[in-house]
Amino acid sequence: MLNEFLFTQILTELEDAVGVENCSVKEIDKLTHSVDYFWLSRMWADRGRQMPEADFVVSPKNAQEVSKVLKIANYYKLPVTTWGGGGGTQGGAIPVCGGIVLDTKRMNQIYEINTDGMYIECGAGAIYKHIEIAANEKGYATMHYPSSLTCSTVGGFLAHRGIGVVSTKYGKIDDMVLQMEIVLPNGDIIYTSPAPKHAAGPDLNQIFIGSEGTLGIITKAQIRIYEQPEVRRFRGFLFKDMSSAFKASKEILQKFKPSCMRLYDNAETASLIKKIVGVEKPGAFMNIAIEGVKELVDVEEKILLETFAKYGAEDLGSEYGEKWWQEKITFFYPGHMMDLPQCFGTMDTIAPFDKIEKIYWAMKNAIETKYPQARFIAHFSHWYEWGCMVYDRFIVDNPPEDPVEAMKLHNAIWNTGVRTAIANGGVVNDHHGVGIKLGRLMKEQYGPAMQVFEGLKDKLDPNHIMNPFKLGL
Ligand SMILES: Cc1cc2nc3c(=O)[nH]c(=O)nc-3n(C[C@H](O)[C@H](O)[C@H](O)COP(=O)(O)OP(=O)(O)OC[C@H]3O[C@@H](n4cnc5c(N)ncnc54)[C@H](O)[C@@H]3O)c2cc1C
Numbered sequence: 001m002l003n004e005f006l007f008t009q010i011l012t013e014l015e016d017a018v019g020v021e022n023c024s025v026k027e028i029d030k031l032t033h034s035v036d037y038f039w040l041s042r043m044w045a046d047r048g049r050q051m052p053e054a055d056f057v058v059s060p061k062n063a064q065e066v067s068k069v070l071k072i073a074n075y076y077k078l079p080v081t082t083w084g085g086g087g088g089t090q091g092g093a094i095p096v097c098g099g100i101v102l103d104t105k106r107m108n109q110i111y112e113i114n115t116d117g118m119y120i121e122c123g124a125g126a127i128y129k130h131i132e133i134a135a136n137e138k139g140y141a142t143m144h145y146p147s148s149l150t151c152s153t154v155g156g157f158l159a160h161r162g163i164g165v166v167s168t169k170y171g172k173i174d175d176m177v178l179q180m181e182i183v184l185p186n187g188d189i190i191y192t193s194p195a196p197k198h199a200a201g202p203d204l205n206q207i208f209i210g211s212e213g214t215l216g217i218i219t220k221a222q223i224r225i226y227e228q229p230e231v232r233r234f235r236g237f238l239f240k241d242m243s244s245a246f247k248a249s250k251e252i253l254q255k256f257k258p259s260c261m262r263l264y265d266n267a268e269t270a271s272l273i274k275k276i277v278g279v280e281k282p283g284a285f286m287n288i289a290i291e292g293v294k295e296l297v298d299v300e301e302k303i304l305l306e307t308f309a310k311y312g313a314e315d316l317g318s319e320y321g322e323k324w325w326q327e328k329i330t331f332f333y334p335g336h337m338m339d340l341p342q343c344f345g346t347m348d349t350i351a352p353f354d355k356i357e358k359i360y361w362a363m364k365n366a367i368e369t370k371y372p373q374a375r376f377i378a379h380f381s382h383w384y385e386w387g388c389m390v391y392d393r394f395i396v397d398n399p400p401e402d403p404v405e406a407m408k409l410h411n412a413i414w415n416t417g418v419r420t421a422i423a424n425g426g427v428v429n430d431h432h433g434v435g436i437k438l439g440r441l442m443k444e445q446y447g448p449a450m451q452v453f454e455g456l457k458d459k460l461d462p463n464h465i466m467n468p469f470k471l472g473l
Helices: 004-018 027-032 039-046 063-076 128-137 154-160 204-208 242-255 266-277 294-310 319-326 353-370 403-423 439-460
Strands: 056-058 080-083 100-103 110-114 119-123 177-183 189-191 217-224 231-239 260-264 284-292 343-346 349-352 374-383 387-396
Touching: 004 056, 004 063, 039 343, 039 403, 063 080, 063 100, 063 177, 063 189, 063 217, 110 128, 119 128, 128 154, 154 217, 177 204, 231 242, 231 294, 231 319, 242 260, 242 284, 242 294, 242 353, 242 374, 260 266, 266 284, 266 319, 266 374, 284 294, 284 319, 343 403, 349 353, 349 403, 353 374, 353 387, 353 403, 387 403, 403 439
Parallel strands: 056 100, 080 100
Antiparallel strands: 110 119, 119 217, 177 189, 177 217, 231 284, 260 284, 260 374, 343 387, 349 387, 374 387
């Protein structure tokens, strides 16, 4: 807790750095920067409890102003938590130790759309949908279409290693960035290499992507753009079980890359898919999109139909797949998405094909056996030549009313789910990041390898002011 004298002193310095109008100590600003999309933060506030708040909310407009803020923070040893859209699900943007919240949304400039170099250069605080619209106006696309496209920022997706629905063809955000401007905790402004593939040492981009504001603040990025596909076609299939769908999908991925692949377990097919897409039959529904130059797509479609038929998939035609695409964000609308007072979590786990189905069953059995009050549903949404990701959710309809008891139950279910995934060869998280939600499990995932991250942290942020207690650091 800062005394009034020191508080006022720091306030005048921050106002000098970013301008009086961009530095707030108003309760409304502190409150709105204390609850992100993490279930625990929403539940805590919903039950009338006080979330940890920052002392100051600052909104710098560029790297130079960010640098000034970080120098002040380091001098006074004040925690700094970066806030993008606040759409993260892991509590990453919550200022758990107070101090400064640095909101990036004034850094939302689109500097350049470079169609020779095939990138768009923008401020890290730009909402992703805005850079997509800017690319579309020139006839291009970013091909990064997460369900939170309209509420999360470029920097937020980079900081959490985000992913969108056409990732199987175009990759994750870490495949989509060329160069980044970053402000280090000591205020130095650095640039990663101008090309993302090189042999000039380890890849600086990949050190900062996924670092969740613990090693520095991303202020600008060059994001790849793509030509719009000549055609994008959809095909829905029904598999009698998930095993045959995995075999068919692995075979397809050795031949070519569909853009979107989404397989639902029987429970999600019978609930969400029935309700939103209209598929009435029992089984495991899979939607596939293929896109690009028409002649190539014709060939890919033929291979897809032949391969899936071999594994007994019922071809449902294009209608359900198209409906799925139109409704891809509807899944998150009220009434379809879980919401308070339900207790829920999405444990996105990634693993190679030889482990992924085992992980699904192990997590389902562990959670449903230990917590009979929980339901477990899942789909598999991001696919690679070597494996895929299970987007599995637990839902408790009637969690304890007492917020402390609700937190205990929530954390215990997460521990069971993630520890089961790790024990069976999975990774803590595929694309939602770690935040405060999963920080405790990072050491269990990495063991002694965690010292690599800790060493980077100690070197770059010796005062440990940057987003404390996130990412297990
Ligand atoms: C309805 C809904 C659907 C979602 N669907 C998807 C999806 O399909 N795919 C997906 O990947 N995610 C999805 N998410 C999660 C969320 O959108 C991502 O985690 C996103 O990366 C968060 O970005 P943000 O700007 O909202 O970040 P915030 O929540 O503000 O911050 C997230 C973390 O990044 C850090 N950070 C933010 N900006 C910077 C920066 N410039 N430099 C350094 N650190 C920074 C913060 O400190 C924090 O640790 C969804 C969320 C919601 C609410």
